[in-house]
Amino acid sequence: MLKGLMQDRPLLISSLIEHAARLHPRREIVSRTSEGPIHRCTYADIDRRTRQLASALTALGVTPGQRVATLAWNGYRHMELYYGVSGMGAVLHTINPRLFPEQIEYIVNHAEDCLLFFDLGFVGLVESLAGKIPGVRACVVMTDRAHMPECSLPGLLCYEDLIGGRSDAYDWPVLDENVASSLCYTSGTTGNPKGVLYSHRSSVLHSWAACAVDGLAIGAAETVLLVVPMFHVNAWGMPYAGAMSGARLVLPGPALDGASIYGLMRDEQVTLALGVPTVWLMLLQHVDTARLKPRDELCLRRVVIGGSSAPRTMSERFATDFSAFVVHAWGMTEMSPLGTVCNLLPRHAGLTLEERLAIQEKQGRAVYGVEMKLVDDAGVRLPCDGETAGHLLVRGPWVTRGYYRDAGAGLLDPDGFFDTGDVATIDADGYMRITDRSKDVIKSGGEWISSIALENAAVAHPAVAEAAVIGAAHDKWQERPLLIVVRKPGGELTRELMLEFLQGRVASWWIPDDVVFVDQLPHTATGKLHKLKLREMFKDYRLPAA
Numbered sequence: 254m255l256k257g258l259m260q261d262r263p264l265l266i267s268s269l270i271e272h273a274a275r276l277h278p279r280r281e282i283v284s285r286t287s288e289g290p291i292h293r294c295t296y297a298d299i300d301r302r303t304r305q306l307a308s309a310l311t312a313l314g315v316t317p318g319q320r321v322a323t324l325a326w327n328g329y330r331h332m333e334l335y336y337g338v339s340g341m342g343a344v345l346h347t348i349n350p351r352l353f354p355e356q357i358e359y360i361v362n363h364a365e366d367c368l369l370f371f372d373l374g375f376v377g378l379v380e381s382l383a384g385k386i387p388g389v390r391a392c393v394v395m396t397d398r399a400h401m402p403e404c405s406l407p408g409l410l411c412y413e414d415l416i417g418g419r420s421d422a423y424d425w426p427v428l429d430e431n432v433a434s435s436l437c438y439t440s441g442t443t444g445n446p447k448g449v450l451y452s453h454r455s456s457v458l459h460s461w462a463a464c465a466v467d468g469l470a471i472g473a474a475e476t477v478l479l480v481v482p483m484f485h486v487n488a489w490g491m492p493y494a495g496a497m498s499g500a501r502l503v504l505p506g507p508a509l510d511g512a513s514i515y516g517l518m519r520d521e522q523v524t525l526a527l528g529v530p531t532v533w534l535m536l537l538q539h540v541d542t543a544r545l546k547p548r549d550e551l552c553l554r555r556v557v558i559g560g561s562s563a564p565r566t567m568s569e570r571f572a573t574d575f576s577a578f579v580v581h582a583w584g585m586t587e588m589s590p591l592g593t594v595c596n597l598l599p600r601h602a603g604l605t606l607e608e609r610l611a612i613q614e615k616q617g618r619a620v621y622g623v624e625m626k627l628v629d630d631a632g633v634r635l636p637c638d639g640e641t642a643g644h645l646l647v648r649g650p651w652v653t654r655g656y657y658r659d660a661g662a663g664l665l666d667p668d669g670f671f672d673t674g675d676v677a678t679i680d681a682d683g684y685m686r687i688t689d690r691s692k693d694v695i696k697s698g699g700e701w702i703s704s705i706a707l708e709n710a711a712v713a714h715p716a717v718a719e720a721a722v723i724g725a726a727h728d729k730w731q732e733r734p735l736l737i738v739v740r741k742p743g744g745e746l747t748r749e750l751m752l753e754f755l756q757g758r759v760a761s762w763w764i765p766d767d768v769v770f771v772d773q774l775p776h777t778a779t780g781k782l783h784k785l786k787l788r789e790m791f792k793d794y795r796l797p798a799a
């Protein structure tokens with residue numbers, strides 16, 4: 254075999270911030286801080302402070318491979334930790350503060366974190382963990398001396414004191430690109446959360462895919478609002494893609510309500526925003542109640558929606574009221590997270606809005622680097638005909654091959670594919686559509702009914718704020734769909750009107766057997782519908798005809 258003669262430079266996270274500091278030194282990172290005010294800094298500032306942070310971590314005795322945890326919202330100090338911790342060869346472990354304290358305790362101990370950095374708002378949470386996380390040698394509040402809280406935690410450190418006065422003459426070590434860079438636990442709706450351990454190489458490759466035009470097209474001209482939290486799969490890789498491309502980043506801190514997000518979009522002239530459907534629901538409700546005119550006030554061009562399915566009505570609202578294109582995307586913690594992106598093809602030029610919305614409902618086409626296949630229960634490949642639904646399996650250089658400190662081997666199939674736990678169809682153009690989580694699919698008389706398709710059809714009703722569908726036991730059909738609806742404030746809707754609305758919008762045998770109205774639906778720590786909890790809530794429920 255003749256070897257190529259190209260340089261073997263490792264793909265390292267430190268190279269991203271070095272690049273941004275060289276090529277985009279004045280490009281801004283705008284943060285809403287936990288202390289209150291808006292903070293502005295540049296990639297050059299982040300680069301300098303990140304080196305100071307790496308010196309400080311070394312002085313604290315952090316060595317390569319050790320885990321450093323964060324409990325923090327999106328902000329510039331969190332971004333510095335992304336680069337400082339991973340850049341020096343340690344592993345950044347971002348923790349979702351919305352998890353139950355017992356889950357956080359489990360995760361910190363399982364990851365064997367040695368330091369814990371946290372935002373001002375989480376003092377109480379960290380106090381409640383005191384004595385339960387023995388491996389953590391020190392806790393650092395991500396603030397300055399003036400804002401240090403009164404609290405019972407012994408030996409608490411202050412972030413600005415820690416890095417202030419340190420030399421920024423820190424040279425990033427040349428690491429093996431395959432060493433671990435960051436760690437994120439899955440939200441774990443069943444069993445204990447599982448740790449996904451990313452590498453420098455996987456993170457840099459993933460970042461390239463995110464920046465690619467047919468990926469998320471992150472470029473220097475964009476101002477990107479990261480509503481997706483930095484504790485959820487590295488904020489979909491955006492802190493890395495931002496530095497790779499020189500995009501201006503807007504980090505919303507703890508204020509994720511509709512009014513705050515709208516204000517940031519307007520004041521900072523955001524062109525691209527990323528987040529899960531729940532935050533966009535809050536934004537749209539705010540636009541309605543405050544009677545705003547986003548089309549006139551904002552320069553938002555694209556909204557990336559992932560994490561749960563983006564309903565058609567949401568894409569339509571963004572198109573008509575904001576003149577913004579919804580980029581539907583799919584992925585998961587185990588995939589860094591990017592898997593598919595719903596961009597249009599040249600032959601879609603000239604489609605009507607209705608036709609375009611039908612495409613945007615799909616989760617999109619695989620980005621280069623991700624291979625997908627559909628299989629049946631026996632693992633036999635199924636056709637990509639846009640009709641046949643099967644288990645969705647993936648492989649690629651930013652897909653996990655095992656969980657951190659997990660004894661269970663055999664996570665991948667013989668060809669190296671990882672089972673996503675999602676059920677999907679793929680059409681001849683490669684557009685994938687998630688029809689369900691495999692454990693949520695409703696099995697009615699041997700056929701599968703997609704709970705997601707029913708939910709999307711239900712939320713198209715103007716009086717519906719949110720909807721969930723679960724399978725309810727049925728004597729004859731084994732399971733039948735039960736639709737659970739939250740009405741919009743002031744919305745008038747009855748069971749009969751809801752069922753009538755669904756006629757003709759879904760196959761007749763999919764029409765739910767009953768509709769129940771509730772005040773709110775349970776969500777997981779990452780904002781998804783908590784189907785497990787819903788099934789528990791409705792375990793004694795009996796369908797009318799059953």
Ligand code: AMP
Nearest residue numbers: 559560561562582583584585586687779
């Ligand atoms: P997480 O690891 O918490 O990001 O969750 C990943 C799971 O979220 C996927 O396996 C899907 O079930 C779901 N998911 C992510 N994006 C979408 C989407 N666009 N549409 C439907 N489900 C999605």
